Amino acid sequence: MKKVFLSVLAFVSIAATAQVKTPQSSPSSKVEQVVGLTTIEVNYSRPSAKGRTVFGELVPYGSMWRTGANANTTVTFSENVKIEGKDLAKGTYALFTTPKADSWDVYFYKTTDNWGTPEKWDDSQVAAKVNVKPASTSRNIESFTISVNDITNDNATLNLEWEKTIVPIKIEVPTKETAISSIEKTLAGPKAGDYFSAAQYYFQSNGDMNKALTWVNQAIDLTEKGKDAPFWYLRQKSLIQAKLNDKKGAIETAKLSLAGAIKAGNKDYEKMNNDSIAEWSKK
Structure with a gap:
């Protein structure tokens, strides 16, 4: 009886401490880039296409998208910047988008603790809204990717990339x-x-x-x-x-x-x- 009790106790102890580890379906990622004297940091999760048609189906046209997966995608600027010519104060913003076939609306939203898009949208929380033209690429981008490219002392491009679409967002730094x-x-x-x-x-x-x-x-x-x-x-x-x-x-x-x-x-x-x-x- 004592042996049975000890066996049960050992099993309970192992069960209490064991943790099952599995990979995330949309792994988190972080991008940090200095442009001139401004640090740009992006935190986001990366969903994969997995054979699905992304834009127009998985991500519907005309609907607001969290621009990634899981918690809010956030972009942080260490200095005041301009997004497509519009002023944006330094700070951290949630990044939301409304994809369309020929243009995307891009929102920098002050509240960053939503899971997905806000339950109730508040226009007063929109620090900047810009409209940009998507571009096509011949290569297939399996996992959603955010990158900072075309870097000079004075500007850079924040690229949203997935499937065969690249959405370039111009950033000017002071x-x-x-x-x-x-x-x-x-x-x-x-x-x-x-x-x-x-x-x-x-x-x-x-x-x-x-x-x-x-x-x-x-x-x-x-x-x-x-x-x-x-x-x-x-x-x-x-x-x-x-x-x-x-x-x-x-x-x-x-x-x-x-x-x-x-x-x-x-x-x-x-x-x-x-x-x-x-x-x-x-x-």
Whole structure:
């Protein structure tokens, strides 16, 4: 009797602790992408077609769709953005869509704790609504996919992809405003690295080259107290001078950067400076 009792007790103990693990039919996924200075994060579940016709049948045309499966698909922006030209404040939004054969309505909804679409739709919760044109693709996309593509410093495309349909949603991010605001704030009491970063950004974004030159000179001045200016600072200065059509000054600065790169054993900067000196000497 004691053995039977112990056997039953062991079975109950195993049953209480055991957990059956099975895969989700619509597994969860997360996308995180930095665009310029803005972080975009998407959390969603990925249903699969499994041989079914998706748009027009599984997902009916003209009806609101949760845009995924299970809990709300959410999109988070770390900065204020524009969606298809419309302003959208930074924050987290549920993503709902109304697919149609020739266009999709896309909603960024403030309430994000619904399971599926809201039981009662509230227009006051719509932070932004845009209409976009779907595109066709020759490849078959088995699982619903959300991706962030076509990334530049200033914009990107949020793509909704399933079956043979891609829905591109253009996102503009405030990189230039954020960067310039950061530069102006930091330069109230900047260090050499701050001046260098400001000059580098203006150079890369085709800003005011005279300002860029002033800032890179200030970066060099701050680092020359007691030691040589970094060769990468000098390299950036030479590029700015060249863009200002001061080829003679650019060559002189590049030679200083070259000497520093040789001293540091940096072959990459040695080659870049030699190439630039040769290029600028021809003109």
